[in-house]
Amino acid sequence: QVQLVQSGAEVKKPGASVKISCKASGYTFIFYAIHWVRQAPGQRLEWMGWINAGNGDTKYSQMFQGRVTITKDTSATTAYMELSSLRSEDSAVYYCARADLRDSGSYSWFDPWGQGTQVTVSS
Amino acid sequence: DIVMTQSPDSLAVSLGEGATINCKSGQSVLHSSNNKNYLAWYQQKPGQPPKLLIYWASTRESGVPDRFSGSGSGTDFTLTISSLQAEDVAVYYCQQYFITPLTFGGGTEVEIK
Numbered sequence: 001q002v003q004l005v006q007s008g009a010e011v012k013k014p015g016a017s018v019k020i021s022c023k024a025s026g027y028t029f030i031f032y033a034i035h036w037v038r039q040a041p042g043q044r045l046e047w048m049g050w051i052n053a054g055n056g057d058t059k060y061s062q063m064f065q066g067r068v069t070i071t072k073d074t075s076a077t078t079a080y081m082e083l084s085s086l087r088s089e090d091s092a093v094y095y096c097a098r099a100d101l102r103d104s105g106s107y108s109w110f111d112p113w114g115q116g117t118q119v120t121v122s123s
Numbered sequence: 124d125i126v127m128t129q130s131p132d133s134l135a136v137s138l139g140e141g142a143t144i145n146c147k148s149g150q151s152v153l154h155s156s157n158n159k160n161y162l163a164w165y166q167q168k169p170g171q172p173p174k175l176l177i178y179w180a181s182t183r184e185s186g187v188p189d190r191f192s193g194s195g196s197g198t199d200f201t202l203t204i205s206s207l208q209a210e211d212v213a214v215y216y217c218q219q220y221f222i223t224p225l226t227f228g229g230g231t232e233v234e235i236k
Contacts, residue, residue: 035225045173045216045227061224095172099220106154107220109163111184113172 002026004034004096004114011120017084020117022096024077030054033099034079035110036070040092048094051079052101086121093118125149125219129228135236142204144231146217151197154221161221164193164202167230168213176215177202209235 007021022034035050049060051070058070069082079096094117097110126149136142152161160180165173175184177193180200190205204211212235217228 044229045218047223047225047227059223063224097172107161107223107225109175109178109218109220110165110173111175113174116172 002098002112004098004112006094006096006114006117009118009120011122012086014087014121014123016086016121017082018086018119019080019082020094020096020119022079022081022114024053024079024098027098029077030074031101033101033108034070034072035097035099036068036081037095037097037110037113038092039095039116040089043092048081048083050099053079054101083119086119088121091119091121124224125152125222125226127217127219127226127228129215129217129231131231132229133232133234135234136204136207137236138209139206140236142207142211142233144202144215144217144233146195146200146202146228148198148200148219152219152221153197160196160200161219162193162195162200163218163220164191165216165218166211166213167216173216204233207233207235 003025005023010018012018033050036048038046048064049070051058067084072079096114100108128147130145162180164177167173176187181193192203194201214230214232216230
């Protein structure tokens with residue numbers, strides 16, 4: 001079955017970086033996109049960016065521009081999200097999610113989602 | 124950015140009764156090229172990731188019980204649970220995928236009365 005499995009929980013100090021992996025299985029990796037969404041306590045779901053798993057094109061939310069980098073390893077059918085210059089407000093559960101690839105500038109719903117990775121930023 | 128506003132924030136419904144959740148987008152998410160509304164609904168239970176229920180505003184995802192239905196167009200959308208079951212206790216989110224940044228509503232918590 002289609003599945004996204006994320007790496008485990010992380011505890012980081014302010015100013016550090018975190019890199020989360022998202023291992024895809026059960027489908028042809030390069031035919032879809034992977035998006036990253038985070039959910040902080042008491043906050044709404046927040047979209048961070050996405051990668052075209054076929055050609056590697058990326059697009060990031062302005063909210064995270066300059067701090068987030070999304071990459072992929074096609075041979076490992078894995079996507080990665082790295083967030084730098086961490087601050088306490090970045091403490092959240094981070095999700096990856098699969099989406100259809102559509103024509104440029106057009107997007108799709110998310111299905112399925114990874115199980116989530118808790119990132120805690122604390123001194 | 125397209126702001127998605129859900130109402131109510133929470134609602135308590137008796138088992139077997141209906142529940143209605145509203146979602147309003149700050150601008151239309153109806154694409155003129157294909158006449159489709161770029162709007163999805165998700166269900167999230169505690170400790171779990173969101174699960175897709177509805178896409179294109181009214182198309183039920185495979186495997187989703189038919190008591191869940193979506194309606195609306197343009198800027199105003201509704202998720203209806205026709206007969207609430209115990210397993211439907213969750214937080215429900217709408218999302219627009221019309222334009223980046225892709226944005227979500229604040230969520231509606233559904234509980235049993």
